[in-house]
Amino acid sequence: MTGTSPDFAARLRSAGLRPTRQRVALARVLFGAGHRHVTAESLHAEVKATRIPVALATVYNALNQFRDAGLLHEVVVAPGRSYFDTNTGHHHHFFVENDGELHDFPADKVTIAGLPAPPRGTRLSRVDVVVRVRR
Amino acid sequence: MTGTSPDFAARLRSAGLRPTRQRVALARVLFGAGHRHVTAESLHAEVKATRIPVALATVYNALNQFRDAGLLHEVVVAPGRSYFDTNTGHHHHFFVENDGELHDFPADKVTIAGLPAPPRGTRLSRVDVVVRVRR
């Protein structure tokens, strides 16, 4: 073999999470290929297909833990729906309003000038740009 | 009197909405003073205080209709919570992550350069910038 298959257990461990059977299964689905956008529901459906039993509550737990550990970013674009993005690098989103699709685009070409200073007593956490489009 | 008090009924009518007792009451609360950010729940509480009976379902109906009519903008910043903004002009938001507070800032000073073209088959609807801050 040329490429070593990523060691998800180690990755979880170094994020401070025990590499349990279900967390590893979830990590494999999430981080096994390119960047992904998932909802708890969609991820649950995917992981169930791998024949490893994972409860929906566990998916929610894991997503929140992964996010807290910096393995995922949470993106809120539509009421009542949270997306989790495996791309934790600096980037922004296209959101297709018709069907709820989400696409990344890199932030490195984007310049935002003229932002006002944060309200007093607050410090900047991050700037999210959502470009809403319609079909 | 110098300034005529705004005619909410007329405003609703010209938005294509029947000026019912409850819609007028809601419009009065929403548009009576400066710009507002409300949730269905908070608006419901406010309008109840005016002694005009309005069901929560009606508040949801009205907010959606007002939004569809262009009288309000919907802002989604936190999972499971939608804010409606009476400021329909071009502007962006500060979102204080700790307490869910939302503040407007005008878009006229803000320049965003280097945005990629919308995905094929879509046209731009609008660009939302959310500056997330923490206390």
Next chain:
DNA sequence: CAAGTACTTTAGAATAATTCCAAAGATGAA
């Protein structure tokens, strides 16, 4: 490697936000 402890998972109940529903009520055109 046996044990114990702390952390996890689980199913289902609980909560929260929002929408749906069918019946009762209000509005505006004629």
Next chain:
DNA sequence: TTCATCTTTGGAATTATTCTAAAGTACTTG
């Protein structure tokens, strides 16, 4: 006024998410 149409309403239904307590699993220590 009359009536057809649009609205409101309370409560049930739905959807997304979190909570809970019991059962299971992982890591540490001896």
